[in-house]
Amino acid sequence: MTDTTRPAETGYGHGAGHGIPTHEDEHLHVSRRGYLTGFALSVVLTAIPFWVVMTGALSPNWTIAVVVAAAVVQILVHTIYFLHVNTTSEGGWTLMSYAFAAVIVLIVIAGSLWIMYHLNTNMMPMSGMDGTP
Numbered sequence: 677m678t679d680t681t682r683p684a685e686t687g688y689g690h691g692a693g694h695g696i697p698t699h700e701d702e703h704l705h706v707s708r709r710g711y712l713t714g715f716a717l718s719v720v721l722t723a724i725p726f727w728v729v730m731t732g733a734l735s736p737n738w739t740i741a742v743v744v745a746a747a748v749v750q751i752l753v754h755t756i757y758f759l760h761v762n763t764t765s766e767g768g769w770t771l772m773s774y775a776f777a778a779v780i781v782l783i784v785i786a787g788s789l790w791i792m793y794h795l796n797t798n799m800m801p802m803s804g805m806d807g808t809p
Contacts, residue, residue, distance in 0.1 A: 705759065714757025721750040 725743040728734055734742065753760045761770050 692797055714753055717753045717757070718750060721746045737773065 725746045728739050728742050732739075755774065759770075760772075761774050763771055
């Protein structure tokens with residue numbers, strides 16, 4: 677016998693009623709327009725650095741700045757439009773873990789660059805190895 681006084685749970689699978697997004701909840705967070713906007717922004721943020729590098733329109737320093745800036749913006753676009761990380765209460769822990777990962781990546785990159793710079797400046801000259809006296 678089934679209990680007909682209890683309202684039916686919405687959603688499918690094991691996530692129904694447990695705070696896990698179900699098939700019916702997806703239309704609230706995901707839309708075709710959002711994916712198309714994210715895709716268009718990703719294409720533009722890829723095309724601009726590609727054009728700058730291939731044409732040599734800017735000086736090397738400005739080219740590096742444009743490529744890095746486009747990369748950072750593209751990370752944000754992918755995070756918002758494709759990974760759906762936001763600052764709402766449901767996505768708070770996801771945002772916190774993403775920020776932690778970003779800090780770790782920055783530490784690794786900065787540390788690697790620092791080590792390579794100091795290795796380069798502290799290396800002994802290698803005369804005679806390339807055939808020059």
